[in-house]
Amino acid sequence: MRPFTPYPITPIGNFIGVLLALLPLFSQIRKLSLAVWGYAIWISLYCFQMFVNSIVWHDNVDIVAPVWCDIAIKLQIGASVGTRICTLVICAQLYRITRLRGPLRRKIMAYELSMIAGLPVVIMALFIIVQPARFAITEEAGCTPVDYSYVTYIIYYGPPILANVVCAILAPLTLRTFIRHRKDINEFLTTDQDLTASKYGRLMIIACVDTIFNLPLLLAIVIVEILQGPENSLNYPYISWKNVHDGLGGNDPGLSLSSIIQTPASIWGSDSWTIFTVKWNEWVYVLHAIIFFCVFGTTPEMLSYFRTAFWFIPKRFGYGGRNDISTVESTTSDVAFRSDSNPRADNILATHQ
Numbered sequence: 001m002r003p004f005t006p007y008p009i010t011p012i013g014n015f016i017g018v019l020l021a022l023l024p025l026f027s028q029i030r031k032l033s034l035a036v037w038g039y040a041i042w043i044s045l046y047c048f049q050m051f052v053n054s055i056v057w058h059d060n061v062d063i064v065a066p067v068w069c070d071i072a073i074k075l076q077i078g079a080s081v082g083t084r085i086c087t088l089v090i091c092a093q094l095y096r097i098t099r100l101r102g103p104l105r106r107k108i109m110a111y112e113l114s115m116i117a118g119l120p121v122v123i124m125a126l127f128i129i130v131q132p133a134r135f136a137i138t139e140e141a142g143c144t145p146v147d148y149s150y151v152t153y154i155i156y157y158g159p160p161i162l163a164n165v166v167c168a169i170l171a172p173l174t175l176r177t178f179i180r181h182r183k184d185i186n187e188f189l190t191t192d193q194d195l196t197a198s199k200y201g202r203l204m205i206i207a208c209v210d211t212i213f214n215l216p217l218l219l220a221i222v223i224v225e226i227l228q229g230p231e232n233s234l235n236y237p238y239i240s241w242k243n244v245h246d247g248l249g250g251n252d253p254g255l256s257l258s259s260i261i262q263t264p265a266s267i268w269g270s271d272s273w274t275i276f277t278v279k280w281n282e283w284v285y286v287l288h289a290i291i292f293f294c295v296f297g298t299t300p301e302m303l304s305y306f307r308t309a310f311w312f313i314p315k316r317f318g319y320g321g322r323n324d325i326s327t328v329e330s331t332t333s334d335v336a337f338r339s340d341s342n343p344r345a346d347n348i349l350a351t352h353q
Helices: 009-026 034-056 066-098 105-130 151-180 182-189 197-227 241-245 272-296 300-310 312-316 343-352
Strands: 135-138 142-144 260-263
Touching (some): 009 034, 009 272, 009 300, 034 066, 034 105, 034 142, 066 105, 066 135, 066 142, 066 197, 105 241, 197 272
Parallel strands (some): 135 260
Antiparallel strands (some): 135 142
16 A cells, blocks of 8 residues: 655645745734744744655655755654644733733743743754654654654653643633633723734634644543554663664664664555544644645735735736735734833723723
């Protein structure tokens, strides 16, 4: 059985994912918060590496670009953590808004940077603890990380699951507070031109959809891998660094950090769960990109940019199309906080309390 996705559907889909994730960022480049920027960039990085992988290894498992594979597996690990952390940061922002509070910009930027970029980089570095081989090459999907021992559940699965669980707690609380105090919050949102009900709603959609989409699946993956028992390399104890990295233990004897595992489709195509995980990894971030674009790429301002781009060449030949970017009201899909106090907001807060 060779369960290939007809080539070149996978690279085309992931290239479109890169575009869909990045396009909304350029509509209001200065007003998008780090959380939304990080979310889009992590999605685009994953889609880009999958775009390259699915071209180079669409019908082979040859070792042709080992350095690229070292980079690609780190991007995969970083994206799996980074997107969930970005969602958590967005949820935290929305929750603070429902409390009618806006943190100082310096503080929020330092907090967001440490979470969005710092934590994924730390997880990338820590992954070597459970990495028994340099990487694996899977036919059609390309480079993938290799892991070993139950410590992987803590290092790799722990942060995204924890982030999604916190989001699952914060999101209902935020929605409940917003519904119960809609009038006060709407008045609070009108006190700053950079913070509107429309932007708030778009952020809430991303936070809720990402959590509902990812949390059940992450839990299902962990449960299935635990139930596989000794057949799964994650269900072995972590005895020592040498045991993991010098090929002494578990169900992968003989491996070391210089080893490269090659898995043709004839092998991974014989197991239904492996087929699901390969296909899921190929397309999950394309789906994320589509959702992100539907939420952040459909504002009036973005539609105005699309119209301008569409008429760019015809206008050079004297055909219609009017440039109306300047006439479109700013509708960026994000929140910008100000460090100066707002008397009207303070009055609303006092009334709310």
